[in-house]
Amino acid sequence: MKLIRRSELGWPATTAGHANPRSGLVVHYDGSNQGLAGQAHSACLSYWRATRNFHINTNGWVDIGYSFAACPHGYVFEGRGLNRIQAAQPGGNSTYYSVSLMSGPTETPTAVQIDAVRQLRGYLMDRGVAGTVRGHRDFIATSCPGDRAYAMVKDGTFTKAPGADAAGGMEEDMVGLSQGDSGERVKFLQELLRAGGHDLGPAGIDGDYGPATARAVLAARKAEGSRQDFGDRITGAAAKQILSQFVKAHR
Ligand SMILES: [Zn+2]
Ligand SMILES: [Zn+2]
Known part of the structure; x- marks a missing residue:
């Protein structure tokens, strides 16, 4: 907490x-x-x-x-x-x-x-x-x-228990997003990134998946040991890594 x-x-x-x-x-x-x-x-x-x-x-x-x-x-x-x-x-x-x-x-x-x-x-x-x-x-x-x-x-x-129980729904909310997208699902992604300790730049949680969000996604993935070098789209693996960062930050 x-x-x-x-x-x-x-x-x-x-x-x-x-x-x-x-x-x-x-x-x-x-x-x-x-x-x-x-x-x-x-x-x-x-x-x-x-x-x-x-x-x-x-x-x-x-x-x-x-x-x-x-x-x-x-x-x-x-x-x-x-x-x-x-x-x-x-x-x-x-x-x-x-x-x-x-x-x-x-x-x-x-x-x-x-x-x-x-x-x-x-x-x-x-x-x-x-x-x-x-x-x-x-x-x-x-x-x-x-x-x-x-x-x-x-x-x-x-x-409900913190974090893990909502994982299924939280992952589904993120998977499929990519740079250029905007809206509530992007805001949700940004909330998780920021709560996981990743910088979103001056724009913050603005609902626009731009370069700063992509950098934060990549940072979250790297912190989880990913060898992938992209943050411009949310695959199932990326969603798991972002969620894991979020859960760790809240332990
Ligand atoms: Zn009251
Ligand atoms: Zn606050």
């Missing part, structure tokens, strides 16, 4: 009260679309800081409300963190942990963002927390976490 601790953001230790949540994890979202999937990951740090400022200065809370968040680039952000009462889901603020998806009502969580939630769930289960995942609306009348994320709560998407 790629965890960004609050100390890395320059935040002091939280003053929220102690708790011992053991019942599971509650999924939240942002009430408005944030567009972070299409931006550099640095925008997620700005977003998380702004969220904390809002919770403290506008809501009057002692700290950011959530225990954790998951960004579209596959990082887990610490909010109040472990063993703290939250201001997230009344009725479960001291018995459940909370994770906010850094995305809004009509934004579909990215594959790596979903995987970040799964990794966080595993991290909590390693610490004695039940594997139950619920949505904010299971506690009170609210739109949160939005229809898309709530459907994922109900169909068990978040309670």
